[in-house]
Amino acid sequence: MQISNSIRALSEELIEIRRELHRIPELGFEEVKTKEYIRNYLEKLSPDMLEVGLGVKAVFWNNAEKTLAFRADIDALPIKEETGLPFSSEHDGIMHACGHDGHTAILLAFAKLVSQNRASLKHNIVLIFQPNEESAAGAKVLIENGILENPKADAIYGLHIWPEFKKHQIVLKKGALMSGMDDFYITFEGKRAHGAMPQLGCDAITAAAAFITGVQSVISRNVSPFDSAVFTVGMINGGTAPNILAETVELGCTLRAFSEKTLSFAKERIVEYAESIASAYRASVSFRKKTGGFPVVNDENLFEHAKEFFMDADINSESMVMPSEDFCYYQREIPGLFMLLGSRDEKHTAALHSVNYILNEEILMDGVEIFRRIAEIDD
Numbered sequence: 001m002q003i004s005n006s007i008r009a010l011s012e013e014l015i016e017i018r019r020e021l022h023r024i025p026e027l028g029f030e031e032v033k034t035k036e037y038i039r040n041y042l043e044k045l046s047p048d049m050l051e052v053g054l055g056v057k058a059v060f061w062n063n064a065e066k067t068l069a070f071r072a073d074i075d076a077l078p079i080k081e082e083t084g085l086p087f088s089s090e091h092d093g094i095m096h097a098c099g100h101d102g103h104t105a106i107l108l109a110f111a112k113l114v115s116q117n118r119a120s121l122k123h124n125i126v127l128i129f130q131p132n133e134e135s136a137a138g139a140k141v142l143i144e145n146g147i148l149e150n151p152k153a154d155a156i157y158g159l160h161i162w163p164e165f166k167k168h169q170i171v172l173k174k175g176a177l178m179s180g181m182d183d184f185y186i187t188f189e190g191k192r193a194h195g196a197m198p199q200l201g202c203d204a205i206t207a208a209a210a211f212i213t214g215v216q217s218v219i220s221r222n223v224s225p226f227d228s229a230v231f232t233v234g235m236i237n238g239g240t241a242p243n244i245l246a247e248t249v250e251l252g253c254t255l256r257a258f259s260e261k262t263l264s265f266a267k268e269r270i271v272e273y274a275e276s277i278a279s280a281y282r283a284s285v286s287f288r289k290k291t292g293g294f295p296v297v298n299d300e301n302l303f304e305h306a307k308e309f310f311m312d313a314d315i316n317s318e319s320m321v322m323p324s325e326d327f328c329y330y331q332r333e334i335p336g337l338f339m340l341l342g343s344r345d346e347k348h349t350a351a352l353h354s355v356n357y358i359l360n361e362e363i364l365m366d367g368v369e370i371f372r373r374i375a376e377i378d379d
Helices: 011-023 033-042 100-116 138-145 204-220 262-281 300-310 359-374
Strands: 047-054 057-061 067-073 124-130 155-166 175-178 178-188 229-240 247-257 284-293 297-298 337-344
Touching: 011 033, 011 100, 011 359, 033 057, 033 100, 033 124, 057 100, 067 100, 067 359, 100 124, 100 155, 100 359, 124 138, 155 204, 155 359, 175 337, 178 204, 178 262, 204 229, 204 247, 204 262, 229 262, 247 262, 262 284, 297 300, 297 337, 300 337, 300 359, 337 359
Parallel strands: 067 124, 067 155, 155 337
Antiparallel strands: 047 057, 057 124, 175 297, 178 247, 178 284, 229 247
8 A cells, every 4th residue: 555755754753652652551541641642742733622531532623514533542451561672661560462552643643644734624533532442441431421522423433453464454344344242250159068078069160160161062053154153261260178169150251243143142042051051050140241342343335435545455355353342332323434454574473462562563654544545635
């Protein structure tokens, strides 16, 4: 994809912004220094509106017919960085391990481009710097607080840097792109007894083990092979001593699927199976929701319109990924288009959320170029 001269002129500044943000990672709804950095940068661009609350919102108004919103997530993860970079995290135990520093840098550089072309803007531009994406709560809260109003956005765009795809490739597709999720806890409750006399109690560990070993068959034999769902038990907590039957066992679970229908159906079957296991082992079972989200489903009209801007790009219109994104909440309010920006090369192979994840800075200009083309800003 050809990068415009105006964006190439911002390349050094773009990398500097990203590195400065990388030094100050903050967890969801705690992004104080990050928001201060964003505000200070945007103030120099004199937007028509600048609001700082849970997130940051900037508006560049040109009395155009349509208003386009662009979103970047700004939070980090509770991970101790082990990259050895000279600009590593200054906040112990917190790291930008999911590329949000890159997303924020892209949107700030795009803001500068918008400011430089204010008089010729074809659309009003709203920039949303969103907190707390990692807990799937930030977008929903911002929407509830009117982030898409005043001015009312007609469409919203976003992207995520993605190391599974090769450098410079853009995953741009209509329909489902990322899965919906349901994170919840399952608790099996039995009855304590001496480990040498199990007949006097009810072993919650045995019930939980039977559930764990059998539940994958429930998914594979109930969800069509032409559809997909993934269920994972990632946490187990139970028992107090080696010689005492566990009274309770709690399982931390996540369920993912690309359609709301499949997500709901799979959850129903998992609940039914857990209840049947509990009954067979004379235990009881309960369920507690942690968090959830809908699939990211791209608007077909926005896709058809956007793809015309990327005829010279390496476009992947087939791939889907199983992780989730709270960009889905914007798409339930207005048409939305979310893209994945490939970053993988020989030097950048670490996965997102890993202690040694290093963002490939070569693709930052790609992100700004994507937004420039969608906003139809002339080079």
